[in-house]
Structures are given as C-alpha cells and as structure tokens.
Amino acid sequence: MTATTTADLVIETKGLRKEFKSRQGTRVAVDDLDLAVPRGGVHGFLGPNGSGKTTTIRMLLGLARATSGEMSLFDQRVPQCLSEVMGRVGAVVEMPKFLPNFSGRQNLTILARTIGAPADRVAAAVETVGLTGRDGDRFKSYSLGMKQRLAIAATLLKDPALLILDEPTNGLDPAGIREIRETIRALGESGVTVLLSSHILAEVQQVCDSATIIGNGRMLASGRVEDLLATSGTTYLVRVADAAAAVPVLERGGFSATLDGEILRVEGSSPPTEISRLLAEEQIWLSELTPSRQDLESFFLELTTDQTLGGER
Numbered sequence: 001m002t003a004t005t006t007a008d009l010v011i012e013t014k015g016l017r018k019e020f021k022s023r024q025g026t027r028v029a030v031d032d033l034d035l036a037v038p039r040g041g042v043h044g045f046l047g048p049n050g051s052g053k054t055t056t057i058r059m060l061l062g063l064a065r066a067t068s069g070e071m072s073l074f075d076q077r078v079p080q081c082l083s084e085v086m087g088r089v090g091a092v093v094e095m096p097k098f099l100p101n102f103s104g105r106q107n108l109t110i111l112a113r114t115i116g117a118p119a120d121r122v123a124a125a126v127e128t129v130g131l132t133g134r135d136g137d138r139f140k141s142y143s144l145g146m147k148q149r150l151a152i153a154a155t156l157l158k159d160p161a162l163l164i165l166d167e168p169t170n171g172l173d174p175a176g177i178r179e180i181r182e183t184i185r186a187l188g189e190s191g192v193t194v195l196l197s198s199h200i201l202a203e204v205q206q207v208c209d210s211a212t213i214i215g216n217g218r219m220l221a222s223g224r225v226e227d228l229l230a231t232s233g234t235t236y237l238v239r240v241a242d243a244a245a246a247v248p249v250l251e252r253g254g255f256s257a258t259l260d261g262e263i264l265r266v267e268g269s270s271p272p273t274e275i276s277r278l279l280a281e282e283q284i285w286l287s288e289l290t291p292s293r294q295d296l297e298s299f300f301l302e303l304t305t306d307q308t309l310g311g312e313r
C-alpha cells in the first residue's frame with residue numbers, strides 16, 4: 001500500500017476495542033482494530049457475519065461506546081468532536097423510518113426541511129440513486145432495493161463527504177443488488193468517500209478501490225483491492241479450442257497450467273494479458289479468460305476460517 005498521511009485519512013481508529021459483558025462472560029466484538037480509510041473512492045469493510053463491522057461503525061457514529069482505543073473522523077477525535085464532523089457524514093446503518101403513505105420525494109422534502117438542507121438537493125439525490133420516475137410513488141409500494149436507495153438519497157441531502165453504508169445489499173434480489181452497487185460506485189467516483197461494509201468478497205471486489213478485511217474483530221489485511229487480490233495469487237480459468245497445446249506454451253511463459261476437463265487452470269504472477277499474448281503468438285485464440293471466483297473467495301476464507309466467530313473469550 002502506498003504511504004498515506006493522517007491528513008489523507010477520513011476514518012482512522014487506533015487500538016479500537018469493544019467488549020460486551022454478559023453473565024456468560026466477556027465477548028470481544030472489536031479487538032485492537034487499526035482502521036485507516038483514505039480520502040476518496042469506496043473502501044470495503046469486509047468480514048464474515050459477526051466479525052465486528054456493525055459494532056465498529058456504531059462506535060464511529062457515537063451509537064456505541066468503545067471500551068478502549070482512539071477514533072477520528074476527518075482528523076477530529078470522536079466521539080468528543082462528533083457534533084463538529086457529523087454534518088459531513090451520512091450513514092445508513094439501519095432503514096430510517098419513512099412515512100409509508102407519502103412518496104419518496106415527499107419523504108425527502110420533509111427531511112430536507114427538518115435538517116435545513118436546500119430543497120433542490122432532493123431532485124439531485126433522487127437522481128443520484130436512480131429513483132427518478134419512481135420518486136412520486138408511495139414509499140410503501142417500493143421494493144426493498146428502492147427503499148434502500150431512498151435511504152441512501154436521504155443521507156445525500158446534507159451533501160456528505162463521507163458515506164457509511166452497513167451491508168446495503170443485504171436481503172436484495174440480484175437486480176436490486178446491481179442497482180445499489182452502481183449507485184455506490186457512482187458516489188465513489190463523484191468524490192464522496194464511501195465506507196461499504198459487506199460480507200461478500202465479490203461485492204468488495206466489484207465496487208471498492210481499497211478494503212480492510214476483518215475477522216473476529218481483528219484486522220486481517222488492508223490495502224488496495226488489486227493489491228489484496230494480487231497477494232492471493234489469482235487463478236485464471238482459460239478456455240481454448242486445443243487446451244493440451246496451450247499447456248506447454250503457458251508453461252514456457254512462466255505460468256503453471258493444469259487441465260481441468262476442457263478448462264485450463266492457469267496460475268502465475270504475470271498479469272492475465274500475458275496469458276492471451278502468449279497464446280495468440282502461437283495462434284491459439286481464447287474463448288474465455290476469467291479469474292477463478294473460488295480462488296478469490298478462498299483468499300478471504302483463508303484469512304477468516306481460523307477465526308472463531310463471535311466466540312466468548
């Protein structure tokens with residue numbers, strides 16, 4: 001990861017810890033977490049269920065008290081300076097309470113008035129989340145994905161510099177998931193820093209520029225997504241007409257290639273464009289070249305399987 005100065009960090013935690021005490025004992029939900037979210041783009045906060053993502057977000061937003069450690073938003077200590085920075089932070093941690101019989105637009109207009117945001121932000125927010133055309137429909141007629149997008153639109157009314165979204169695609173169908181992901185991507189590109197919590201590696205891979213992976217409340221890895229994936233040594237699935245002929249070509253080029261039915265599993269440290277170049281030189285044309293999903297996921301699993309999730313300690 002390239003060196004990042006504190007001033008470039010929108011979110012920073014140092015030694016953050018959260019214990020929940022019960023009659024059964026002490027549950028450590030967040031354990032000595034150093035989180036560093038750079039300014040701009042989408043930062044994934046990736047971890048299996050129960051790994052401490054929501055608890056961390058709740059602490060950052062002043063909704064839960066940290067047992068120990070330090071937190072800053074925009075270089076200002078929180079929760080001490082929360083009132084000074086909250087104007088720049090939008091968050092969707094759970095579905096806000098919208099009025100079911102009012103339209104999406106009416107709900108946003110009421111909210112804009114309540115928080116003193118200019119009325120013209122409503123149309124802009126509706127457009128950003130892709131609800132234009134449906135904003136006049138009653139909230140209660142919205143699909144879960146539309147409700148989620150309205151929740152994001154509500155946070156945009158105050159024109160935040162940082163948007164914190166906790167598992168925004170949970171419970172959505174594939175079309176809803178795609179729409180939310182596109183919205184998040186667009187927000188990241190527009191200059192807003194987005195912290196996207198997710199337990200889905202593919203989601204982080206598709207949407208995020210950088211990511212922090214946690215397991216059992218502890219940081220496991222952090223950095224640019226492409227660097228994290230490079231560490232995992234991606235396997236590529238390659239389909240060509242004559243797979244047997246392709247094996248020695250790839251091996252001469254420094255890759256290891258194994259035949260798996262009609263598909264070649266190709267591994268190596270060079271970029272995938274090198275696979276197509278080597279094969280094309282021998283007049284072997286690719287009909288498919290895809291990163292092996294299983295291997296990308298196994299990286300995540302490798303990091304997280306030893307974690308006894310949510311165990312008492």
Ligand SMILES: Nc1ncnc2c1ncn2[C@@H]1O[C@H](COP(=O)(O)OP(=O)(O)OP(=O)(O)O)[C@@H](O)[C@H]1O
Nearest residue numbers: 020027029047048049050051052053054055056310
């Ligand atoms: N109020 C609470 N009291 C006791 N334990 C809690 C409380 N809130 C969270 N926990 C525990 O802390 C751990 C971390 O939970 P958290 O909700 O932060 O994880 P998460 O990564 O957000 O998971 P999910 O994706 O399932 O929401 C879990 O073991 C959870 O059971």
